[in-house]
Amino acid sequence: MRLHNDSATEAFRTEFSDWLDENLPDPAEATERPHSSADTPAWARAFQAKMFDDGWLVPAYPPEFGGRNAGLFEQLVYFEELGRRDVTRSFNPQGLGIVGASIVSFGNDQQKRDYAIPILRAEMMAALGMSEPNAGSDLAGLTTRAAIDGDEFVVSGQKVWTSGAHDADMILAFVRTDPDAPKHKGISALIIDTDTPGVTRRPFADITGPDHTDFNEVFFDDVRVPRKNLVGELNDGWRICNGALAHERAMLWIMWSQGLDKMLREFLSELRGTAKADDPVVLDKVGKLVADAQSLRLLGNRQLAKQQRGLVPAEQSILKMMGSEAQREVALLAVEALGPAALDQRRVPGHSSVFASDKHVVTWFNRYLFGFAGTISGGTSEIQRNIIAERVLGLPR
Amino acid sequence: MDFELTDDQLELQRTVRDVLAQECPPDLVRAVTEGGAADELWDTLVSLDWPGLTIATEHGGTGYSWVELAIVLEEFGRAVAPGPFLATVTQFASAVRAVATPHQASHWLPLVASGAVTGAFAVDEGAGTWLLDGVSAAATCDGEDLVLAGTKRYVLDGATADEIAVVVRLDAQLRVVVVPRSALGVDAFAPIDATSVHADLDLDGCRVPVDRLLGEGDATEAISAAIDEALVAISVSTVGTCQRILELDVEYAKERRQFDVPIGSFQAVKHKLADMYRDVERARALSYFAALCLAEGDSRAAVAASMAKAAAGECQQRCTQDGLQIFGGIGYTWEHDLHLYLRRAKVGELTFGGASQHRQRVARLTLAGGLA
Ligand SMILES: Cc1cc2nc3c(=O)[nH]c(=O)nc-3n(C[C@H](O)[C@H](O)[C@H](O)COP(=O)(O)OP(=O)(O)OC[C@H]3O[C@@H](n4cnc5c(N)ncnc54)[C@H](O)[C@@H]3O)c2cc1C
Numbered sequence: 137m138r139l140h141n142d143s144a145t146e147a148f149r150t151e152f153s154d155w156l157d158e159n160l161p162d163p164a165e166a167t168e169r170p171h172s173s174a175d176t177p178a179w180a181r182a183f184q185a186k187m188f189d190d191g192w193l194v195p196a197y198p199p200e201f202g203g204r205n206a207g208l209f210e211q212l213v214y215f216e217e218l219g220r221r222d223v224t225r226s227f228n229p230q231g232l233g234i235v236g237a238s239i240v241s242f243g244n245d246q247q248k249r250d251y252a253i254p255i256l257r258a259e260m261m262a263a264l265g266m267s268e269p270n271a272g273s274d275l276a277g278l279t280t281r282a283a284i285d286g287d288e289f290v291v292s293g294q295k296v297w298t299s300g301a302h303d304a305d306m307i308l309a310f311v312r313t314d315p316d317a318p319k320h321k322g323i324s325a326l327i328i329d330t331d332t333p334g335v336t337r338r339p340f341a342d343i344t345g346p347d348h349t350d351f352n353e354v355f356f357d358d359v360r361v362p363r364k365n366l367v368g369e370l371n372d373g374w375r376i377c378n379g380a381l382a383h384e385r386a387m388l389w390i391m392w393s394q395g396l397d398k399m400l401r402e403f404l405s406e407l408r409g410t411a412k413a414d415d416p417v418v419l420d421k422v423g424k425l426v427a428d429a430q431s432l433r434l435l436g437n438r439q440l441a442k443q444q445r446g447l448v449p450a451e452q453s454i455l456k457m458m459g460s461e462a463q464r465e466v467a468l469l470a471v472e473a474l475g476p477a478a479l480d481q482r483r484v485p486g487h488s489s490v491f492a493s494d495k496h497v498v499t500w501f502n503r504y505l506f507g508f509a510g511t512i513s514g515g516t517s518e519i520q521r522n523i524i525a526e527r528v529l530g531l532p533r
Numbered sequence: 534m535d536f537e538l539t540d541d542q543l544e545l546q547r548t549v550r551d552v553l554a555q556e557c558p559p560d561l562v563r564a565v566t567e568g569g570a571a572d573e574l575w576d577t578l579v580s581l582d583w584p585g586l587t588i589a590t591e592h593g594g595t596g597y598s599w600v601e602l603a604i605v606l607e608e609f610g611r612a613v614a615p616g617p618f619l620a621t622v623t624q625f626a627s628a629v630r631a632v633a634t635p636h637q638a639s640h641w642l643p644l645v646a647s648g649a650v651t652g653a654f655a656v657d658e659g660a661g662t663w664l665l666d667g668v669s670a671a672a673t674c675d676g677e678d679l680v681l682a683g684t685k686r687y688v689l690d691g692a693t694a695d696e697i698a699v700v701v702r703l704d705a706q707l708r709v710v711v712v713p714r715s716a717l718g719v720d721a722f723a724p725i726d727a728t729s730v731h732a733d734l735d736l737d738g739c740r741v742p743v744d745r746l747l748g749e750g751d752a753t754e755a756i757s758a759a760i761d762e763a764l765v766a767i768s769v770s771t772v773g774t775c776q777r778i779l780e781l782d783v784e785y786a787k788e789r790r791q792f793d794v795p796i797g798s799f800q801a802v803k804h805k806l807a808d809m810y811r812d813v814e815r816a817r818a819l820s821y822f823a824a825l826c827l828a829e830g831d832s833r834a835a836v837a838a839s840m841a842k843a844a845a846g847e848c849q850q851r852c853t854q855d856g857l858q859i860f861g862g863i864g865y866t867w868e869h870d871l872h873l874y875l876r877r878a879k880v881g882e883l884t885f886g887g888a889s890q891h892r893q894r895v896a897r898l899t900l901a902g903g904l905a
Binding site: 441524 | 787837843
């Protein structure tokens with residue numbers, strides 16, 4: 137155990153930090169904002185492509201996918217540098233982190249060339265079509281059907297919550313290809329271009345406001361998808377659902393950790409010097425959240441240290457649950473500490489850098505609501521607790 | 534950072550666990566709880582040189598870091614080990630090391646390392662916060678002697694330790710005096726946990742030679758640092774105890790059947806256990822971080838110590854409450870071992886400031902820029 141990194145890791149940090157100094161866009165040019173999770177302003181596309189080309193987009197990848205085969209702790213300091221400057225890598229996070237990653241892991245060479253690389257270089261925007269009206273936590277219960285017809289699939293059914301689909305060029309859709317197999321065994325992953333005839337996208341607003349339209353219902357009416365768009369093996373889609381994040385799986389916690397650090401930092405800077413900064417009830421809650429943030433960082437680091445030693449860590453399962461719940465708690469505390477001032481939506485904390493991805497979630501009340509995106513999507517907090525109980529503690533199903 | 538134990542540290546963990554499984558089984562804890570003694574356990578620990586684990590080799594110790602001490606303490610908590618280890622090593626020796634002159638340290642620390650002397654650390658005077666502004670016990674010089682006045686409360690091992698490091702005011706300065714227990718009025722508690730007995734001490738009229746006054750000048754900072762060490766020790770030991778409660782509960786939830794299924798298949802039980810697991814992992818991480826800060830002399834040690842104490846407090850609260858609930862009626866019996874662990878877990882929370890006090894300290898230090 138030791139507190140500090142070795143010098144090679146710190147040298148990696150310096151190299152990346154220098155690169156950022158050199159290549160970060162001029163904030164004056166970064167004025168155009170994204171209006172969905174698959175809408176990337178021109179300046180951000182150019183920056184993402186530059187990161188890809190210089191091997192700084194996903195350091196864990198080999199150079200052909202925008203990386204430099206970085207080790208675990210190199211990846212960690214990379215994210216620390218991004219976090220310190222509040223810089224987001226991609227305004228299409230499901231594209232970079234899930235869809236692109238799935239194709240890099242499971243796709244064939246042509247799919248990697250035609251989809252993964254364009255997604256990573258922000259030339260193509262991607263959406264993730266997993267959830268359906270009747271398949272949420274029980275994702276394997278999905279019923280969108282893809283029947284084989286010659287060298288095509290014919291897809292019919294519906295997805296929902298498909299973030300950014302209205303701005304996306306393609307959807308990685310999980311579909312049922314064998315209705316007779318047990319439910320986890322009859323699923324496949326298909327790349328569906330959104331301009332294919334029969335695809336209808338209906339965006340709808342989320343809880344944060346009528347203008348914040350990121351969700352979509354996506355309808356498939358006899359959509360003909362070429363067989364070459366099958367990612368991985370037929371009926372092997374469940375493995376892709378679970379392995380989609382393979383390349384950066386070890387780093388997932390960072391997102392929770394940095395999001396929490398950032399919110400806490402911003403809240404504390406607002407709190408400092410106010411009467412509430414002496415209120416024992418507020419201080420009590422602040423102390424809890426500071427400890428949450430620190431423990432998240434520590435558990436994340438311990439997970440990396442275990443992986444580095446070739447062990448299979450169990451920390452992962454608690455990090456998402458802790459991080460998302462703590463984020464929601466910080467926002468709630470900020471709302472409560474503001475009191476009636478939180479009622480006015482014009483009151484906008486002005487902390488986020490222009491390179492941050494969460495510009496649309498500005499007031500503390502909206503941040504509180506947005507906190508539920510963390511505790512609901514990607515496996516709800518209840519599902520996380522089931523996973524901890526069953527897979528980590530070994531309790532019976 | 535590298536936040537996982539090294540192979541050597543894992544080896545130490547296994548050794549300590551094995552020794553305690555042998556020398557400190559639940560039967561021994563139960564015997565102590567029912568009025569027995571655990572002198573042999575202490576003799577064994579002394580024969581293994583564990584009292585001197587973190588004492589420098591020049592003072593007859595092993596010279597290990599605080600991380601190794603944390604490993605030992607976690608196992609002690611796991612086994613609810615009774616005896617003078619905690620107070621002697623993590624309170625008395627910490628206070629001496631922090632405050633004493635080199636000459637005084639070379640007198641007292643070898644005595645601790647060899648097991649010749651057991652110790653305690655007397656700070657609080659009734660507020661229950663262990664905050665130094667609550668100290669009003671006084672020392673005055675009278676020729677070659679110091680004369681003490683006041684009372685100290687809630688002193689771990691205050692009724693049994695050989696020597697007690699007492700925090701007093703002398704000429705408006707905070708100082709530490711080492712006082713033989715035999716020179717004090719002692720009022721031992723009828724303890725909720727017989728493996729950690731506290732006592733109130735009456736200092737009035739106690740007279741000791743002036744060379745028992747540690748260090749030179751005001752020792753406020755050094756005493757705070759020693760208290761931080763005590764906090765980390767209690768935290769990591771509480772983590773060990775809670776880890777054991779969690780293990781007992783998980784075992785029981787797999788075994789005990791109702792409605793024809795193991796109770797561990799009920800989600801109300803699963804989610805309680807998942808939250809216990811989270812709280813144990815969180816408190817363990819923060820405790821080892823604090824130990825690592827102490828080991829490396831990092832400036833975050835104070836805030837880290839309070840984070841650890843707060844997290845351990847939250848962890849014990851959940852583990853004692855849900856831990857007992859999951860056992861149902863059998864957990865409510867004297868015969869079942871569960872209460873041995875519950876008692877120990879609770880003691881840690883009630884001393885050296887509870888979780889809420891430490892959360893507030895973390896917040897104040899952070900607002901002041903303490904965890905940049
Ligand atoms: C902001 C946001 C963005 C999203 N983006 C996408 C996207 O881009 N693509 C996509 O495919 N999906 C997306 N989703 C959907 C998301 O994955 C689902 O909402 C999630 O899986 C939960 O499914 P559900 O909404 O149907 O809730 P349900 O599964 O119906 O759950 C309802 C409640 O029941 C509880 N529950 C369910 N099962 C259990 C159980 N076994 N044990 C205990 N409690 C249980 C849940 O915890 C929850 O509290 C997004 C969701 C949000 C909020």
